[in-house]
Amino acid sequence: MLSLTHVDSFYGRSQALHDMNVTAPKGEILAVLGRNGVGKTTLLRTILGLTDRSEGTISLDGDEISSMPTHDRARSGIAYVPQGRMIIPDFTIRDNILMGGFASSGPRGIPEIVPDLFPYLMDNLDRPGGVLSGGQQQQLAIARALACAPSLLLMDEPTEGIQPNIVEQIEDIIIRLNRDLGLTILLVEQNVPFARRAASSFVMVEHGTAVEAGRIHALTEDMVARHMAI
Amino acid sequence: MSEILFIGLSLSSILLLIALGLSITYGAMGVINMAHGELVMIGAYTAVISGIYLNINLFLALPLAFLVSAAVGLALEKLVIRRLYGRIIDTLLATWGVAIVLQQLIRLEFGLSFFGIHIEGLGPGLQNMNVPSFLTQPFEIGGIPIQPYRSFIILVTVLLTLLTWFLMYRTSMGTQVRAIMRNPQIAAACGIDVKRVSAFTFAYGSGLAGIAGVLLAGFKTVMPDMGASTVVDGFLVVVVGGVGSLLGTVLASALLGQINGIFAILTNDILARAVVFGVVIAIILWRPRGLFAFKSR
Numbered sequence: 001m002l003s004l005t006h007v008d009s010f011y012g013r014s015q016a017l018h019d020m021n022v023t024a025p026k027g028e029i030l031a032v033l034g035r036n037g038v039g040k041t042t043l044l045r046t047i048l049g050l051t052d053r054s055e056g057t058i059s060l061d062g063d064e065i066s067s068m069p070t071h072d073r074a075r076s077g078i079a080y081v082p083q084g085r086m087i088i089p090d091f092t093i094r095d096n097i098l099m100g101g102f103a104s105s106g107p108r109g110i111p112e113i114v115p116d117l118f119p120y121l122m123d124n125l126d127r128p129g130g131v132l133s134g135g136q137q138q139q140l141a142i143a144r145a146l147a148c149a150p151s152l153l154l155m156d157e158p159t160e161g162i163q164p165n166i167v168e169q170i171e172d173i174i175i176r177l178n179r180d181l182g183l184t185i186l187l188v189e190q191n192v193p194f195a196r197r198a199a200s201s202f203v204m205v206e207h208g209t210a211v212e213a214g215r216i217h218a219l220t221e222d223m224v225a226r227h228m229a230i
Numbered sequence: 231m232s233e234i235l236f237i238g239l240s241l242s243s244i245l246l247l248i249a250l251g252l253s254i255t256y257g258a259m260g261v262i263n264m265a266h267g268e269l270v271m272i273g274a275y276t277a278v279i280s281g282i283y284l285n286i287n288l289f290l291a292l293p294l295a296f297l298v299s300a301a302v303g304l305a306l307e308k309l310v311i312r313r314l315y316g317r318i319i320d321t322l323l324a325t326w327g328v329a330i331v332l333q334q335l336i337r338l339e340f341g342l343s344f345f346g347i348h349i350e351g352l353g354p355g356l357q358n359m360n361v362p363s364f365l366t367q368p369f370e371i372g373g374i375p376i377q378p379y380r381s382f383i384i385l386v387t388v389l390l391t392l393l394t395w396f397l398m399y400r401t402s403m404g405t406q407v408r409a410i411m412r413n414p415q416i417a418a419a420c421g422i423d424v425k426r427v428s429a430f431t432f433a434y435g436s437g438l439a440g441i442a443g444v445l446l447a448g449f450k451t452v453m454p455d456m457g458a459s460t461v462v463d464g465f466l467v468v469v470v471g472g473v474g475s476l477l478g479t480v481l482a483s484a485l486l487g488q489i490n491g492i493f494a495i496l497t498n499d500i501l502a503r504a505v506v507f508g509v510v511i512a513i514i515l516w517r518p519r520g521l522f523a524f525k526s527r
Contacts (some may be wrong), residue, residue: 050415069425070418079417099409103421110404123259148421 001026002047002152007056007066008210010047016051016163017208024152026061029178029185031199031216033192035228039187039208044154046082047186048073060152066120074103079150081155083188085141089130093121095217096129096140100147111146112182113181116141117173135166142173152184153177161190176199192224204228232374234495235488239381240488243387247442248460249467249479251395251435257411257474259428260318261311261378266464267457268333269299269436274452275336277359286364288448292386295444296437302332303436307429329458337454359447365460383445391440395476397434407431411474466510472520482521486510 002024009017017039024030032040046054049070058066065073065184074080079100087096094110101108115122130141138158143154158174160168175198177183189195195216196204202219204212204227212223255261273295282292310328324501398404409417418424431519443457445488449488452457467486469486471478486506492501493502 050419069423070415071421071423074419074421080416082419086413086414086416088409091408091412095405099420099422101421107264144286144420146526170506195282 001062002060002186003058004043004047004058005057005059007046009042009051009053009054011042011052015171015208017046017054020046020056020205021207021210022203022213023065024186025183027178027182028200029174029187029198031195031202032188032205033195033202033219034048034192034205034223035230038205040205041156042208043078043205044082044085044156044186044188045162049155050063055112059124065070066100069172071103072149075105077149077151079103079145079148081138081145081158082152083160085132085134086135087129087132087137087144091129092123093129093132093140097121097143100144104147104149106149111143111149113145114146116177135162135170137164137215138162138170139173142170150183152186156188157190157195158187160188171198185203190228192219192228193204195219199205234492236352236377236380237301237495238412238491240383240485240487241491243384243485244445245392245467245487246387246480246483247438247445248464249471250391250476251375251438252461252464253471253474253476253479254394254398254407255432255435258431259311259315259408259410261320261432262322262325262430262465263306263311264322264461265306265332266436266439267459267461268329269303269439269457270303270443270446271336271452271454271457273414274359274441274447274456275443276440277444278452279340281360286357288365289362292441295401295440296318297440299440299443300433300437303434303439304429306436307432310423311432312429326338329461333454333458348518349514359444359452361448365448369465374436379448383448386441386445390429390441391476391480394438398476403427405431408474417453441471466506468520470510470513470520472523475477475520475522478520478522 004022005019007017007020008015020043022043032043034040045051047058049193050066050226054066056066060076060078063076065076094101096155097114099106120136120145121139126213129137132140156173159170164169171194174185178185187195187199199216201215202213203210204223206227211227252263252266255263277291279292286294305435306328308446310324311321314324333383337352361379365382368374368375368377376443399406404421406417409422410427414424467482470486471482482501489500489509490506493505
């Protein structure tokens with residue numbers, strides 16, 4: 001279980017999260033909802049220690065991690081699939097995947113589930129990551145995160161900017177990762193129907209703080225209209 | 231003509247050793263280390279002093295200078311640079327300050343004889359390193375005169391460049407360094423200890439500077455401010471070659487070293503420098519990111 005209590009987070013002098021409280025139950029998908037620019041990405045970055053400074057407590061399975069440097073948080077089982085994928089264009093697909101392995105304790109290798117989920121990547125391991133399409137890069141970013149041997153996956157708009165026929169495939173993979181591997185997933189998502197389908201609970205973010213939270217069936221159309229309509 | 235090219239190649243070699251360290255540390259850490267030249271100077275002094283006190287020859291001085299400069303570099307990283315992460319202008323000023331302090335410390339201790347403080351065996355700030363005699367006697371191969379010391383410089387540089395390539399592209403540590411160069415935040419999120427890897431990288435680059443210092447000591451006067459101008463040349467190479475590109479650094483130092491060598495012999499040193507600067511300006515105008523910059527940054 002991941003929980004954030006009274007977390008403030010800063011970029012330089014500007015505060016991006018205000019008294020954020022979030023709980024992600026173990027083995028479930030938590031949907032992080034809200035408009036653009038309200039602090040959803042900052043929430044994920046704060047969990048990994050990638051903002052300039054943060055206060056409050058962040059605990060993962062009972063261990064306090066908020067004073068750890070980023071790489072130790074990654075090694076304690078948090079993996080990140082960032083917005084825009086952030087794969088390294090001039091690294092091969094293999095090297096991009098293996099990069100995640102620096103966070104796992106064992107020898108670096110391609111996770112067993114990857115060939116099953118992403119056969120295309122396995123057939124093209126020696127090609128540079130930069131030649132892949134958006135959807136393939138997203139697959140690569142997920143494979144890299146899996147190489148971290150995580151217990152918690154932070155996914156930032158995994159279906160954004162991806163061609164429609166691949167979106168469904170990515171969505172199914174996210175659900176499988178949760179169901180088959182038992183991964184806890186924090187899913188930042190704009191697509192409410194998908195969030196309803198995949199997640200067990202939700203948190204609604206506005207102005208850098210959690211304004212609503214609960215089980216996913218408690219997410220009403222009214223809340224969506226109030227906090228997400230443009 | 232072949233002799234001119236040969237001299238240019240040896241100049242390129244020393245330039246390359248200096249620039250390799252700068253290129254890696256600037257690429258991986260975004261640090262402009264103005265004290266890099268002083269690490270060259272410390273390498274040169276290590277060779278001179280170990281020659282006098284430990285009776286060590288050139289071949290043993292090379293690894294020793296690597297270790298000494300690497301240790302000084304590591305201390306510099308831990309004491310100064312690490313505290314100024316991401317503040318590029320501040321690091322530039324701070325390392326410039328460190329450079330001045332190091333220069334003056336050396337000058338006080340080993341420099342011009344200073345109110346009676348005088349180290350026996352050291353001259354008035356104009357030291358030189360003893361080069362083994364077989365490296366000073368020119369010989370001929372097929373009618374072409376070969377200068378052994380310059381050949382030795384080129385050989386050492388080739389070996390160290392290959393070693394650097396191997397470390398960067400064939401080891402786990404190198405993969406981590408390259409990942410940090412491309413995207414330090416993602417590297418950290420993938421479990422890479424950015425500070426530790428950066429410190430290693432910095433120490434390695436500093437060690438290469440130390441070796442460059444030893445090689446310089448073989449044909450140049452060793453003095454406290456000998457490194458100050460080399461850092462400028464090193465950065466010219468980094469800017470022309472493209473930050474963090476090993477191939478770019480190699481080719482840029484070859485280019486600039488040759489231009490310097492050729493024009494110095496055809497005209498004079500001062501005009502040669504002007505030509506080098508002119509070429510650098512032209513290349514930067516043409517390709518602002520350098521010849522071989524990778525795209526993502």
